[in-house]
Every structure is written in C-alpha cells, then in structure tokens.
Amino acid sequence: MSEGVMTRTAVEVAGVGVNFGGVRALNGVSFAVEEGRTYGFIGPNGAGKTTLFDVVTGLRRPTAGTVRLHGADVTATGALGRSRMGIRRTFQRPQVFGRLTVLDNVLTALEWHGGGGGLLGDLLALPSRRARERERRERALAVLERCGLASLAGAYAADLPIGRRRMVELARAIADDPSVLLLDEPTSGLDADQSARFAEVIAGLDVTILLVEHDVGFVMDTCERLVVLNLGEVIAEGAPAEIREDPVVRSAYLG
C-alpha cells in the first residue's frame, strides 16, 4: 500500500475475551484486518481460533471486548444482522444442504435477495419474476464453474466427498459477493489439486478474508498477514516471513 492511500478496516477486534466456565478460550485478543486483505489465524489445537470466528460472525457473544465490522460496533448484533452486513463463513465440518442439489445449495444464497412480487409474483409467474430467476440461475452456474463444480450441478450435496462439499460451501458463501469471508480450515480433507483450486478461487475474489488453517504452507502462500494464537492470546502478528522466523511462534507452534 503506497503512502497516503487511505486503508479502511473491515474487521476490528479489541480486547476480546471468552470464558467457558473456568476455561479462558480467548483473553485480550485484539487485531484489525484491512479491507481487501487476507489474514491467516494459526495456532495449536485449542488455541481459540474457532471461538474467535464465532465471535466475529456473531455466533458467540464475547465476555469482554468489542467487535467492529466496517467501522460499526456489532458486538451486540447477532449472526443474522452481521450476515446482512456481508459477512459469510465456512465451517471446519462443511455445512451444506445434503438433500439439495449443488446448484440449489448455491441458489439458497441468492434467494433471500427477493424475487419481486412475493407469493403473488410466484402464482402469476410475472415476467419480472421469471427474468430474476433466470438471472439467479446464471449467476449460480457461473459460481459453480469458477469453483470447478459445473459438472456436479445436479448432484445431491450429501453424495459428494468432503473435498467437493467444501467447494459447494465456498460457492454458496461467495455467490452473493460478500464483503468479509471467514474460512475455517478450508483445506482439511482436500487433496493437493483441490487445495490449489481453492487457493485460486479465493485469490480471485474482491473480499476481505480471514482464514484458520493448519496447513502452514497453504497459509504462508495465501495470506498477506498472520495472527498467531496460543492458549487464547495473540502471541504474534506479522507478514508470513516474519512469523516463520519468530522464535516465540516457533517454540509454541511451528517447532
């Protein structure tokens, strides 16, 4: 980023804490992710990465601290409200609608934008309604193409192996141009080709990305900045090359 160019913050977490009974899953966690950047969150099992994603997406209310999305304080805003602000997420275990086809999984993401005319529009099969449906379908098919899923459009999501289900989940998450995308262990269960495709798809998006990943090679290649968590606290933040050399990170995580 050249000097004088204004950068805006997409996600800002300040002093966040989460307690589960006696367990401090997060403690005093702070960081800010600039718009359009890709940040990786790494750390050993139980470091608090998924809990942090739950806090950012509104699935869990922190016991301390604040969360800002595009500058607005959303600490008290639920997951649906944050979703309306353009935040999307994929999960450690891919969440797809197993009884829907791959195409319908993606269409569900576009459905809520409204089709014009409501129920009456459906009953009367208004031309505006049909045009809108066609537009959505084309858009969904384009996303499937981009994710290498075009030939599977008619397959039921439940019948797909995990790598494909991950791609379906990604396709659904990016279908309506989110502003912030959180990916929880996106390459888990993917083979090398699928991981490369995944990296290619997300590199082509105009979106702020936060990703949790155990595949250190993938993280180092994909992310512009890394935040390292250990026992619920941020122990380092920096560019991948700096993190690789950080002695504290090496002893806690990289070995």
Ligand SMILES: Nc1ncnc2c1ncn2[C@@H]1O[C@H](COP(=O)(O)OP(=O)(O)OP(=O)(O)O)[C@@H](O)[C@H]1O
């Ligand atoms: N619902 C819960 N109830 C009680 N403790 C929990 C709950 N969820 C997480 N924890 C605890 O909080 C800590 C952080 O867990 P979290 O799943 O966020 O870590 P993580 O970094 O995502 O781990 P992993 O890499 O294994 O997915 C752990 O000690 C975990 O056991």
